[in-house]
Amino acid sequence: xxxxxxxxxxxxxxxxxxxxxxxxxxxxASAPDVEFEFFGAAGGHLRSAKVEPIVKSDNFSVVxxxxxxxxxxxxxxxxxxxxxxxxxxxxxAAILVDFPDFNLRLAKSLKKxxxxxxxxxxxxxxxxxxxxxxxxxxxxxxxxxxxxxxxNWYAARGVSNVExxxxxxxxxxxxxxxxxxxxxxxxxxxxxxxxxxxxGSRHKEITRILPEMLRTAGIMLGRQREIQFVIALASVRxxxxxQDAFQTVKDEFPGLASRxxxxxGKTYDVLNSSDAAAITSGTATMEAGFIGTPxxxxxKTSAINYKLLRPLISVEHFGLVNLVAGKRVATEMIQDEFxxxxxxDDLFRLLxxxxxxxxxxxxxxxxxxxxHGGASATAADxxxxxxxxxxxxxx
Numbered sequence: 001x002x003x004x005x006x007x008x009x010x011x012x013x014x015x016x017x018x019x020x021x022x023x024x025x026x027x028x029a030s031a032p033d034v035e036f037e038f039f040g041a042a043g044g045h046l047r048s049a050k051v052e053p054i055v056k057s058d059n060f061s062v063v064x065x066x067x068x069x070x071x072x073x074x075x076x077x078x079x080x081x082x083x084x085x086x087x088x089x090x091x092x093a094a095i096l097v098d099f100p101d102f103n104l105r106l107a108k109s110l111k112k113x114x115x116x117x118x119x120x121x122x123x124x125x126x127x128x129x130x131x132x133x134x135x136x137x138x139x140x141x142x143x144x145x146x147x148x149x150x151x152n153w154y155a156a157r158g159v160s161n162v163e164x165x166x167x168x169x170x171x172x173x174x175x176x177x178x179x180x181x182x183x184x185x186x187x188x189x190x191x192x193x194x195x196x197x198x199x200g201s202r203h204k205e206i207t208r209i210l211p212e213m214l215r216t217a218g219i220m221l222g223r224q225r226e227i228q229f230v231i232a233l234a235s236v237r238x239x240x241x242x243q244d245a246f247q248t249v250k251d252e253f254p255g256l257a258s259r260x261x262x263x264x265g266k267t268y269d270v271l272n273s274s275d276a277a278a279i280t281s282g283t284a285t286m287e288a289g290f291i292g293t294p295x296x297x298x299x300k301t302s303a304i305n306y307k308l309l310r311p312l313i314s315v316e317h318f319g320l321v322n323l324v325a326g327k328r329v330a331t332e333m334i335q336d337e338f339x340x341x342x343x344x345d346d347l348f349r350l351l352x353x354x355x356x357x358x359x360x361x362x363x364x365x366x367x368x369x370x371x372h373g374g375a376s377a378t379a380a381d382x383x384x385x386x387x388x389x390x391x392x393x394x395x
Contacts, residue, residue, distance in 0.1 A: 003033065003034050003035065004036075005031075005037070005387065006037045006039075006089050006090065006092050007037070007038055007095060008038075008039055008054075008082065008086045008089075008093070008094040008110075008115075009023075009038055009040040009094075009095045009097065010040045010041040010096050010097065010106060011041060011098070011099065012041065012060040012097075012098070012099030012102055012103070013060065013099060013201070014201045014234065014235075015201070015282070015283040017043035017097075019097060019098075019120070020049075020097040020120070021048065021049040022172075023097075023120060023168075023376050023379055024036075024038055024046065025049055025376070026376040026379065026380035027380045029377070030377065030380040030381055030384050031380075034384075037089075038051040038052065039052040039053075039085060040053070040082060040094075041054065041055050041056075041057040041060070041078060041082060042054075042055075042057060043056070043058050043060075043236075044058065044236075054081050054082055055077075055081050055082060058236070059074070060075075060099070060102070079102070079106060082106065083106070083109055083113070086113070086115055087115075092116065092387060093115065093117070093387055094110050094118065095118045095120055095383065096117065096118070096120070098121040100124075103123075104135045104136075107135060108135055108138075108139045111138075111141075116390055117139060117140050117141050117142075118142045118143075118144065118383055119136065119142070121144070122144070122147070122150050122162075126149075126153050133157055140161070141386060141390075142161055142386050143159070143161060143162045144162075144379050144382060146164075146166060146168060146371075147164075147167075147320075147323070147324065148324065148369050148371075151164040163379075165371070165379045165382070166370055166371020166372070166373075166375040166378070167370035167371055167375055168375040168376050169283075169287060169290055170290065170370050170372060170373050171371075171372060171374075172373065173287050173290035173291060174268060175268045175272035175291070176266070176268070179273040182269050182272070182273040183273060186230070186261060187261075188230075189226075189228065192226045192228055193224075193227045193228065193275045193276075193351050194228045194229075194230060194274045194275050195217070195227055195228070195229050195274060195276050195277065195347055195351075196230045196271060196273075196274040196276075197214075197217065197230070197231045197232070197277070198267065198270075198271075198277060198280055198288075199213055200234070200284075203241065204301075206242070206245065207241070207245070208300050208301065208302075209280050209298060209299070209300055209338075210231070210241075210242065211248045211249055212300065212339070212340055212343070213231075213343070214245060214246065214248075215249055215340035216278065216340040216341075216343040217253075217260055218252065218253035218340075220344045220347065220348065221256075221259060223344075223348075227351075228261075229259065229260040230260070230261045230262075230263055230274070231260060232263060232266070232267045232270040232271065233263065233264040233265070234264075234265075239262060239264065242262050267284065267287065268291065271288050271293045272291050275294070275351055275356065276293070276294045276296075276347050276350035277295045279296070280298060280299060281297050281299040281332070281334075282320075283320070285297055285320050286320045286321055286324075286367065289320075289324075290367045290370075292363060292364045292367075293360075293363075294359040294360055294363070295330050295350075296331045296332075296333060296350070297318065297322070297332045298332075298333045298338045299318060299332075299338065317332065318332050318334055322366075324366045324367075324369050324370060325363075325365070325369075
């Protein structure tokens, strides 16, 4: 006998959309006797997983207080549409994925409407704005975490409805080809150093960070012309954004655009083939960790954003690979510390064979702490079990 479950899924950024889509597929596999109706805020990955988009989340990824302020009407409209749909359809549950500034408010509203709330990928309350834990305590039925220290962190603060499943990337980050095949396909010399540049998945990250990375490449090529540079462009970004970044440095480094390849949508293959990488702080640092690519972690936002937000951040490390390792495995260059010259110097150090091998071992060790696969399936089982308890639904 089949049962029907109506579940709203809300993801706001590219990485959350990807993880949410994996979870949706895992839910279907976990409960084959259930007829699921998924709807919510969906990007390309969720839509491919047959989640009905009440709103499309493709433009939700906004960084910086001024930018967020300008986007408030969009977010308010999305909030109203999602709340309306969840109530009208009598959703059995809402699965809210990361995206805390939006989803924590939505959790409160949905729970007050009698909807079971699951939060997948815990908001990083341990890093900043810890006071938001009260929302988790009051309005979230199940919090599913992907970092190994989070469950104990919440337990120490009296929140027990927390389960750790490991990273959904564990054992799922794999290149599709060997380094030899990648070099042959992209006209790269296998015997010469390859340095990859990962400028992030948000437009503002591209505009602020990629020009500094390109200046770094210009400096390094001035010292060692045999280095090959590859920009790993996120699938949600456009080639034109890269060309705009090249325009900002063309007078400083004439002809630089002809020395750097841009490869879109093949981040894992780029990282696997790289001797070192400059990576914008975010999910990509853990992807590089799983692959084992030595890296420097960078980030830069506007001066006003950094001035306002930095005092709220309470962790020692920004990079996920460093947070998981519990120490500074990869160099971090944040805001004013991030300069082309400093980044060039550190990337040159990473190209030294002894230092390169040492970092590969350390970041692999950190990545091993993030579980050994099956996070999406484990999370799906937890959600089904919760709904069975609440709604007496059998698989």
